[in-house]
Amino acid sequence: xxxxxxxxxxxxxxxxxxxxxxxxxxxxAAHEPALGSRFFSLEPDTGADATTVQxxxxxxxxxxxxxxxxxxxxxxxxWGVRGRHELHNEYxxxxxxxxxxxxxxxxxxxxxxxxxxxxxxLMLATWSPPTVRELVEEVLGVRPTWQELYGxxxxxxxxxxxxxxxxxxxxxxxxxxxxxxxxEAGVPAQPMGTLNTANALFITHPxxxxxxxxxxxxxxxxxxxxxxPDGFQPASREEIFRAFDVEHLACRHxxxxxxxxxxxxxxxxxxxxxxxxxxxxxxxxxxxxxxxDGAPVPDEWVRxxxxxxxxxxxLEFGPGDxxxxxxxxxxxxxxxxxxxxxxxxxxxxxxxxxxxxxxGPESPVADDERVVLQGSDEPIRCNEARACxxxxxxxxxxxxxxxxxxxxxxxxxRDR
Amino acid sequence: MAGTLQEGIFHSPGASPPGHCTLMFxxxxxxxDAEEVGELLAELWAMYRDLTRGTVRDLPGQPIASGGxxxxxxxxxxxFDLAGARRTLPKTFAPExxxxxxxxxxxxxxxxxxxxxxxxxxxxxxxxxxxxxQFTADTALGVHRxxxxxxxVLHDRAGSALGVAPLAISAVFxxxxxxxxxxxxxxxxxxxxxxxxxxxxxxxxxxxxxxxDDWIIAGTYLAFLRLVVDLPRWRGLTREEQELLVGRxxxxxxxxxxxxxxxDPRPDPRxxxxxxxxxxxxxxxxxxxxxxVDDPLVQVSHVHRANQNRFEDAARPxxxxxxxxxxxxxxxxPVAPGFRAGLNFVSFQDTPERLIRVLRxxxxxGDVNFGGERDRQPPGMDRLLTVRAAGIYLxxxxxxxxxxxxxxxxx
Numbered sequence: 001x002x003x004x005x006x007x008x009x010x011x012x013x014x015x016x017x018x019x020x021x022x023x024x025x026x027x028x029a030a031h032e033p034a035l036g037s038r039f040f041s042l043e044p045d046t047g048a049d050a051t052t053v054q055x056x057x058x059x060x061x062x063x064x065x066x067x068x069x070x071x072x073x074x075x076x077x078x079w080g081v082r083g084r085h086e087l088h089n090e091y092x093x094x095x096x097x098x099x100x101x102x103x104x105x106x107x108x109x110x111x112x113x114x115x116x117x118x119x120x121x122l123m124l125a126t127w128s129p130p131t132v133r134e135l136v137e138e139v140l141g142v143r144p145t146w147q148e149l150y151g152x153x154x155x156x157x158x159x160x161x162x163x164x165x166x167x168x169x170x171x172x173x174x175x176x177x178x179x180x181x182x183x184e185a186g187v188p189a190q191p192m193g194t195l196n197t198a199n200a201l202f203i204t205h206p207x208x209x210x211x212x213x214x215x216x217x218x219x220x221x222x223x224x225x226x227x228x229p230d231g232f233q234p235a236s237r238e239e240i241f242r243a244f245d246v247e248h249l250a251c252r253h254x255x256x257x258x259x260x261x262x263x264x265x266x267x268x269x270x271x272x273x274x275x276x277x278x279x280x281x282x283x284x285x286x287x288x289x290x291x292x293d294g295a296p297v298p299d300e301w302v303r304x305x306x307x308x309x310x311x312x313x314x315l316e317f318g319p320g321d322x323x324x325x326x327x328x329x330x331x332x333x334x335x336x337x338x339x340x341x342x343x344x345x346x347x348x349x350x351x352x353x354x355x356x357x358x359x360g361p362e363s364p365v366a367d368d369e370r371v372v373l374q375g376s377d378e379p380i381r382c383n384e385a386r387a388c389x390x391x392x393x394x395x396x397x398x399x400x401x402x403x404x405x406x407x408x409x410x411x412x413x414r415d416r
Numbered sequence: 417m418a419g420t421l422q423e424g425i426f427h428s429p430g431a432s433p434p435g436h437c438t439l440m441f442x443x444x445x446x447x448x449d450a451e452e453v454g455e456l457l458a459e460l461w462a463m464y465r466d467l468t469r470g471t472v473r474d475l476p477g478q479p480i481a482s483g484g485x486x487x488x489x490x491x492x493x494x495x496f497d498l499a500g501a502r503r504t505l506p507k508t509f510a511p512e513x514x515x516x517x518x519x520x521x522x523x524x525x526x527x528x529x530x531x532x533x534x535x536x537x538x539x540x541x542x543x544x545x546x547x548x549x550q551f552t553a554d555t556a557l558g559v560h561r562x563x564x565x566x567x568x569v570l571h572d573r574a575g576s577a578l579g580v581a582p583l584a585i586s587a588v589f590x591x592x593x594x595x596x597x598x599x600x601x602x603x604x605x606x607x608x609x610x611x612x613x614x615x616x617x618x619x620x621x622x623x624x625x626x627x628x629d630d631w632i633i634a635g636t637y638l639a640f641l642r643l644v645v646d647l648p649r650w651r652g653l654t655r656e657e658q659e660l661l662v663g664r665x666x667x668x669x670x671x672x673x674x675x676x677x678x679x680d681p682r683p684d685p686r687x688x689x690x691x692x693x694x695x696x697x698x699x700x701x702x703x704x705x706x707x708x709v710d711d712p713l714v715q716v717s718h719v720h721r722a723n724q725n726r727f728e729d730a731a732r733p734x735x736x737x738x739x740x741x742x743x744x745x746x747x748x749x750p751v752a753p754g755f756r757a758g759l760n761f762v763s764f765q766d767t768p769e770r771l772i773r774v775l776r777x778x779x780x781x782g783d784v785n786f787g788g789e790r791d792r793q794p795p796g797m798d799r800l801l802t803v804r805a806a807g808i809y810l811x812x813x814x815x816x817x818x819x820x821x822x823x824x825x826x827x
Contacts, residue, residue: 264727334512
């Protein structure tokens with residue numbers, strides 16, 4: 001069954017839909033030899049006993065939180081494009097739009113949050129430049145130049161061959177996404193242009209890719225078990241991630257959630273497939289925590305897009321250009337404290353994201369299908385993970401630029 | 417100085433909470449300091465130890481049945497503000513991970529706009545004190561006696577000094593277990609709980625969740641909500657409406673898995689298994705945690721809203737799994753119908769964030785009071801449950817070198 005465009009956000013001709021499916025099939029085929037099993041399929045079960053469920057996790061970056069502390073996590077995650085490129089690795093990225101107020105002070109105006117997969121946009125940029133140009137205009141409200149999309153020297157992308165368009169768009173808008181061929185072609189890890197750095201057009205962190213999404217679900221979709229005196233029991237997260245030497249993945253929000261959802265299904269003999277349309281979607285957003293002058297923020301400040309209802313891939317939060325307010329006029333009430341909104345981290349903390357998967361009915365799992373693990377069940381020390389080294393390096397660079405003194409959160413005491 | 421989890425948390429395989437519970441909240445006198453409070457807590461703790469061994473101080477040589485008394489002590493954030501406190505507030509006890517205060521005019525949201533609210537007559541939350549003590553025992557006397565014995569100590573201390581003890585009882589709440597596994601709304605709505613092999617990793621603070629405050633490793637956080645059920649409003653619903661809000665069949669407890677062509681709730685036909693009549697009977701274990709369902713109306717029922725990341729490793733805070741150990745309550749009331757009935761919601765978790773997010777997040781319990789569709793609530797269901805008291809307390813580990821749990825906070 002071919003997958004529709006993510007979120008069914010776009011009406012594409014069949015050839016582009018076919019190319020999108022080709023990417024999905026290629027990613028699946030690449031992992032099939034090592035991770036394939038009867039428990040994962042690209043064909044969602046359509047029987048009456050099949051169930052669709054959205055796997056979910058919070059959109060805020062987990063790593064700086066467990067490597068450092070919540071305050072540092074916010075500070076670093078909100079550190080513009082540097083924070084995004086290094087830390088936004090939960091299939092959820094954001095950019096804060098800045099604007100000058102009446103006094104000329106530059107302040108945060110609104111937050112753009114996206115979960116759109118880069119491969120989809122790269123495919124469109126490769127095979128249909130007019131389509132990708134229209135999409136950018138639709139999303140950002142401004143028609144981009146070809147140069148913004150494909151680089152300063154490109155006035156007509158149709159004059160390039162598909163490979164050249166891929167490299168050009170990746171260089172300026174998408175980054176290499178961890179693709180070794182693009183990296184070898186000179187595409188940097190993150191885009192050089194401003195379209196997808198000043199804005200959050202789609203996700204670009206190398207680990208936020210379609211390939212990684214298929215990997216982690218296929219990795220999980222096997223009946224991992226441990227032998228006990230009472231028989232087989234489902235293996236724990238620690239046992240699974242440790243057995244395959246990917247403990248670092250066990251500490252993020254996304255990977256353990258996706259893998260353990262698939263593993264839980266496989267243990268029950270259920271098949272796992274991405275629900276059509278395959279994509280990464282916004283699951284829930286607690287907008288009610290955000291207030292303006294003591295009242296809920298206006299409905300028009302919470303704008304979901306890029307998908308059908310329940311399949312949105314984009315959120316813009318904050319006032320429009322014509323509104324005199326700014327994002328830091330908004331208060332977020334958390335527990336017994338109220339804080340001014342300073343950036344996107346406070347927003348994505350209240351946002352869940354995740355893919356939909358369709359689970360087939362339960363079935364018997366044969367002994368030879370079980371992946372029996374014998375590793376340690378000891379807790380994984382996330383604050384000792386390798387990822388923490390790069391997080392701490394980022395913190396060092398932040399402090400070099402801003403000084404080591406932290407500005408206390410602006411809070412307002414509540415009546416007791 | 418490795419610590420261990422305090423008693424009073426019944427999470428081991430095969431363990432179940434004893435029949436009775438009392439939660440007592442102690443307020444520190446504004447003029448006292450950490451050292452004075454610590455001295456008094458040491459005395460109280462020694463008295464509690466005596467009670468667990470069947471000794472009442474006023475009755476020397478007259479052993480009593482302790483009723484299996486277990487005592488747990490926890491500390492609210494204000495304890496770290498006491499003059500001379502030797503520990504600082506743990507990072508995981510930040511203000512954003514606590515409940516909101518009641519409105520000075522009464523009521524107000526516990527966390528977010530559409531979720532739980534304080535009862536209109538609650539102007540001050542009585543469960544936000546420095547100290548919380550939980551007594552559990554097999555008998556009512558077993559949990560009432562330590563409360564009275566606490567009062568004796570405080571009374572005598574006040575009489576012997578300046579007339580004011582460093583601590584005073586601010587509130588006492590009692591509760592009991594129901595053998596039928598139902599709550600006051602007649603449903604089996606609270607039977608889904610963690611598997612026993614998952615519990616300790618949800619409950620106990622480890623080196624990671626301690627976030628640098630290593631002294632709280634092997635401790636936990638206790639969350640408490642005194643929730644009153646508005647029974648007249650509940651009885652205003654049809655059985656079908658009730659079942660769709662809860663997510664279970666009213667009689668058998670079978671999980672609702674969809675709706676019939678007429679729109680009525682459709683229970684799982686496999687439950688209860690042959691030879692049984694209710695989900696709490698042996699053989700029905702797999703139906704106590706409802707499976708994922710497709711029906712959007714069933715997905716927003718209470719049991720599904722409260723437990724969405726079923727497949728996630730419960731040890732991960734992202735799972736938002738908690739260990740519940742609630743006790744029902746029934747108390748006289750001067751207001752018709754002459755009583756209040758409800759639940760002492762008690763949960764234990766390694767970080768308050770798990771519970772706070774369950775209660776705050778949209779599509780979980782943050783945008784409804786109990787269950788159902790956010791924008792199509794049956795009349796009155798936005799106030800089915802009201803909060804009369806709420807608090808979160810750090811339960812420090814038992815450490816051999818300390819005279820009572822958390823003693824080094826005070827001296």
